[in-house]
Amino acid sequence: MDMTTHPPSSSRDTADAREASARSAVKPERTRYALPHSGGLRLGTWFGIEIRLEASWFVIFALLTISFAGNLSIEHPALLPEIRWPLAVGTSILFFGSILLHELAHSLVARRRGLEVHGITLMLFGGVSHLASEPKRPKDDLAIAVVGPLTSAALGAFFLALAQLLSPLPLAKSVVSWLGFINLGLAAFNLLPGFPLDGGRVLKALIWSVTGSAERAYRLAIAAGKFVAYGMIFAGVFMAFGLHWSYDGLWIGFIGWYLLSGAQASRLQLTMADALRQHLVRDALRPADAIVRPDETLAAVVEAWVLNKGCRTLAVSEGGKFLGLVTLHQIKELPRSSWASRMVCQIMIPIDRLITIMPEQNLLQAFQRMSERQVSQVPVVSDGALIGMLSREDVLRVFAIHMELNALSSKGS
Numbered sequence: 001m002d003m004t005t006h007p008p009s010s011s012r013d014t015a016d017a018r019e020a021s022a023r024s025a026v027k028p029e030r031t032r033y034a035l036p037h038s039g040g041l042r043l044g045t046w047f048g049i050e051i052r053l054e055a056s057w058f059v060i061f062a063l064l065t066i067s068f069a070g071n072l073s074i075e076h077p078a079l080l081p082e083i084r085w086p087l088a089v090g091t092s093i094l095f096f097g098s099i100l101l102h103e104l105a106h107s108l109v110a111r112r113r114g115l116e117v118h119g120i121t122l123m124l125f126g127g128v129s130h131l132a133s134e135p136k137r138p139k140d141d142l143a144i145a146v147v148g149p150l151t152s153a154a155l156g157a158f159f160l161a162l163a164q165l166l167s168p169l170p171l172a173k174s175v176v177s178w179l180g181f182i183n184l185g186l187a188a189f190n191l192l193p194g195f196p197l198d199g200g201r202v203l204k205a206l207i208w209s210v211t212g213s214a215e216r217a218y219r220l221a222i223a224a225g226k227f228v229a230y231g232m233i234f235a236g237v238f239m240a241f242g243l244h245w246s247y248d249g250l251w252i253g254f255i256g257w258y259l260l261s262g263a264q265a266s267r268l269q270l271t272m273a274d275a276l277r278q279h280l281v282r283d284a285l286r287p288a289d290a291i292v293r294p295d296e297t298l299a300a301v302v303e304a305w306v307l308n309k310g311c312r313t314l315a316v317s318e319g320g321k322f323l324g325l326v327t328l329h330q331i332k333e334l335p336r337s338s339w340a341s342r343m344v345c346q347i348m349i350p351i352d353r354l355i356t357i358m359p360e361q362n363l364l365q366a367f368q369r370m371s372e373r374q375v376s377q378v379p380v381v382s383d384g385a386l387i388g389m390l391s392r393e394d395v396l397r398v399f400a401i402h403m404e405l406n407a408l409s410s411k412g413s
């Protein structure tokens with residue numbers, strides 16, 4: 001059996017990152033919908049979908065609360081600040097509750113249609129539902145996209161109807177009608193026909209069902225998204241400098257710029273998918289850091305691989321058959337005194353709990369599988385034998401080289 005090593009990393013950061021990525025090669029067993037270890041605040045789990053707040057959310061929450069408190073002081077000048085501010089905060093919370101329902105609608109319909117949902121993040125510009133993969137049929141794409149704006153429109157109608165009932169209570173009425181209008185506005189804005197807005201997905205689904213090509217539909221929806229984004233940026237600049245509505249103009253321009261970067265990111269994703277489809281896993285994989293036998297003691301493998309070579313993930317193999325992985329993290333969880341008596345096979349993560357990939361699969365398949373299962377590296381296995389390891393960085397490296405070569409050949413031609 002050939003033993004291959006990977007140069008030990010000198011930097012502590014890379015070492016930590018490698019250990020983290022080794023740990024995350026483990027398939028999540030109980031938590032079916034685990035979010036990536038992204039930052040932000042975990043709010044809780046609703047219908048099995050994890051909800052998180054990104055730090056930027058607090059910025060928009062504060063801005064919105066201040067702006068609403070300002071409106072209240074104009075509409076109800078007699079209102080005391082000790083009532084105005086809690087009311088403004090409460091209204092903002094209800095508004096973000098509405099956005100959460102919009103995202104939850106996307107996520108629940110996606111899950112109903114067989115897609116895995118990783119969670120929902122609330123951030124500066126509303127929310128994002130993280131789907132593990134793209135819908136496989138245009139009608140699924142359409143249903144998932146359209147249900148968000150429909151939910152916002154229904155909420156808008158509900159709040160406006162409620163506002164009618166609250167006519168005798170002017171303060172409650174202004175809060176509730178504000179929620180009604182902003183939800184209707186949200187529905188209308190999201191239906192603008194360009195990626196990454198919901199309307200862009202609707203457009204994509206429609207073109208897809210007519211042309212039969214998801215990719216062409218995606219391309220057109222992204223182009224439409226850029227058009228919408230530039231339109232908003234120009235409108236914003238015009239409002240700010242032509243009409244001197246600086247505040248509204250700035251906001252619209254800013255949202256346009258955000259949409260533009262979203263459309264460009266989608267475009268890059270498409271380019272990347274194109275490139276990754278052309279390369280095979282076997283051309284991108286790295287040899288495993290260390291290969292150990294299942295009957296070795298932990299003390300022996302720590303001495304040989306961890307202390308001397310700096311390896312943090314050990315592949316377990318016997319007679320050419322790949323059995324599983326042991327990470328330094330797992331070893332460190334056990335008392336040092338037990339390392340001499342414990343064997344590798346007693347603590348390894350067995351192959352049936354790992355996500356593996358085959359060398360003849362293409363990098364797009366590998367990358368999608370890693371994203372779906374939220375792991376950052378996978379063992380590459382063929383006929384039961386370990387061929388190497390593939391990480392997200394390996395995939396990105398191949399993508400970078402591919403783009404460089406493309407740039408060179410287009411210059412040369």
Ligand SMILES: [Zn+2]
Nearest residue numbers: 148149190198
């Ligand atoms: Zn939406």
